[in-house]
Amino acid sequence: MQNRKILNKRELLFIIPVLIAAAALFFVSRYYTNSENGTAVISVNGVEAARLSLSEDTVYRPDGANVEITVKDGKAAVTYSDCPDKVCVRTGYISSGAIVCLPERVTVKIENESHTNIKVDIEL
Amino acid sequence: MVIFKNKQIKQSAVAVLFLLLLAGCCRTPSPAQKEAFIFDTYATFKDYSGSEENITPIYDTLSELSIEFGKAYGAEAASLSSAALSQCASETAELNSIWGSTVNLTCGAVTELWGIPTENARIPDDSEISAALSKVAEPSIYSGGDFSGFEKGTKLDFGAVSKGYACDKAYEALINADIHSGFIVSLSSSTVFYGEKPDGSSFTAAVKNPLSPDEYLGTFVTGESFVSTSGGYERFFELDGKKYDHIISAETGYPVETDLLSVTVIVPAATKNGGILSDFIATSAYAEGTENLGKYLECSDFSIIAADKNNKIYISGGVDLTLNEKSGFVYAEQKNP
Numbered sequence: 001m002q003n004r005k006i007l008n009k010r011e012l013l014f015i016i017p018v019l020i021a022a023a024a025l026f027f028v029s030r031y032y033t034n035s036e037n038g039t040a041v042i043s044v045n046g047v048e049a050a051r052l053s054l055s056e057d058t059v060y061r062p063d064g065a066n067v068e069i070t071v072k073d074g075k076a077a078v079t080y081s082d083c084p085d086k087v088c089v090r091t092g093y094i095s096s097g098a099i100v101c102l103p104e105r106v107t108v109k110i111e112n113e114s115h116t117n118i119k120v121d122i123e124l
Numbered sequence: 125m126v127i128f129k130n131k132q133i134k135q136s137a138v139a140v141l142f143l144l145l146l147a148g149c150c151r152t153p154s155p156a157q158k159e160a161f162i163f164d165t166y167a168t169f170k171d172y173s174g175s176e177e178n179i180t181p182i183y184d185t186l187s188e189l190s191i192e193f194g195k196a197y198g199a200e201a202a203s204l205s206s207a208a209l210s211q212c213a214s215e216t217a218e219l220n221s222i223w224g225s226t227v228n229l230t231c232g233a234v235t236e237l238w239g240i241p242t243e244n245a246r247i248p249d250d251s252e253i254s255a256a257l258s259k260v261a262e263p264s265i266y267s268g269g270d271f272s273g274f275e276k277g278t279k280l281d282f283g284a285v286s287k288g289y290a291c292d293k294a295y296e297a298l299i300n301a302d303i304h305s306g307f308i309v310s311l312s313s314s315t316v317f318y319g320e321k322p323d324g325s326s327f328t329a330a331v332k333n334p335l336s337p338d339e340y341l342g343t344f345v346t347g348e349s350f351v352s353t354s355g356g357y358e359r360f361f362e363l364d365g366k367k368y369d370h371i372i373s374a375e376t377g378y379p380v381e382t383d384l385l386s387v388t389v390i391v392p393a394a395t396k397n398g399g400i401l402s403d404f405i406a407t408s409a410y411a412e413g414t415e416n417l418g419k420y421l422e423c424s425d426f427s428i429i430a431a432d433k434n435n436k437i438y439i440s441g442g443v444d445l446t447l448n449e450k451s452g453f454v455y456a457e458q459k460n461p
Binding site: 043045046075084085087091092093094095096097099100102105107119120121122123124 | 158159160161164165166168170241242243244245308310312313315317321327328329330331332337338339340343351353358359388
């Protein structure tokens with residue numbers, strides 16, 4: 001076999017488009033996982049009921065629980081709950097972490113990877 | 125030409141690998157997760173191999189246990205007969221003999237009277253409190269785990285230890301089910317970290333800022349362990365601008381008044397009954413305040429992260445806490461090495 005360059009023209013023609021495609025895929029996937037403000041994931045009784053973008057102000061009332069969830073200015077709050085202790089309402093607006101209403105069995109969890117550099121496995 | 129073709133295949137394979145790597149598809153599988161409302165709290169089960177089947181036996185174990193503990197709520201102590209409650213009581217009595225009786229399971233009538241944090245929460249009058257206090261006994265009374273001799277009106281409150289005890293049972297169940305993946309069972313205030321993550325790394329846990337639920341006080345890295353947190357910032361009763369803690373003192377019959385905001389206790393998983401220990405110590409240390417914190421900080425059986433009302437943080441040696449600088453909290457003294 002004769003001496004040759006590490007990559008010949010033919011191989012380059014194959015590899016360069018692949019790298020470009022990979023780079024494109026990388027940025028597209030990053031864009032989709034890191035939407036600007038994150039998402040409020042609402043669950044009732046452990047079952048996901050809705051995913052609300054924090055970029056859009058909205059008021060949401062899930063089926064199966066007497067609560068009202070409000071998204072405003074990139075944050076989410078439980079603004080009304082039929083529960084006796086109101087721990088959830090007192091929590092106020094959050095942009096990370098979670099709000100739990102035990103009596104109504106509702107959770108509001110913020111999914112937002114860009115918020116912190118540290119990947120947290122569990123919030124205590 | 126055969127050689128060239130092989131090369132081409134090789135190079136294509138390398139290129140495809142590159143593509144996957146760049147797109148981030150080579151990430152480990154995302155963990156399987158289940159949420160449930162048990163133990164009067166919000167529970168999370170997380171299996172890092174992504175296996176839902178691994179979660180089922182652990183969830184079932186805790187769900188049954190939750191029903192057992194539910195029976196104690198509001199019930200006459202003498203009417204209770206449950207192997208789990210008996211075991212939990214005798215383990216608590218053992219801790220009482222070492223760490224004192226800030227945690228006292230017989231204070232059920234007193235906690236019920238205050239009703240924090242329920243819709244029935246109110247400030248009872250002194251006669252009601254002394255009547256309820258007369259039903260409180262010394263912890264040694266439940267050391268055998270036998271409740272049949274309790275006088276009428278005595279009720280048991282397992283709130284300070286039940287979730288930690290449940291974490292011990294979850295840990296046992298994980299071993300018995302022969303699960304080898306990383307696994308977390310969290311009952312909000314008590315959590316068990318089991319195994320390790322697929323990439324071999326430790327777990328990262330975040331401690332909530334007791335003054336602002338929106339952010340973290342800090343994060344720490346932990347291997348297999350039991351972690352419990354006690355604080356007055358979520359469950360309390362407020363009247364005329366005064367906050368009443370959900371932890372009621374078995375001595376005074378009034379909500380505890382502490383200068384601490386939260387206490388997190390980390391116990392290595394190898395410690396026998398480490399779950400209940402973490403829960404018991406978190407409640408005791410929190411209720412006793414900074415005045416008594418020293419003995420907990422010095423003990424080598426567990427590690428402590430405590431935050432007080434002056435925005436000071438106390439930590440024992442060996443805790444790898446990354447403080448959130450924006451939290452407004454600072455270390456009380458020179459951080460132990």
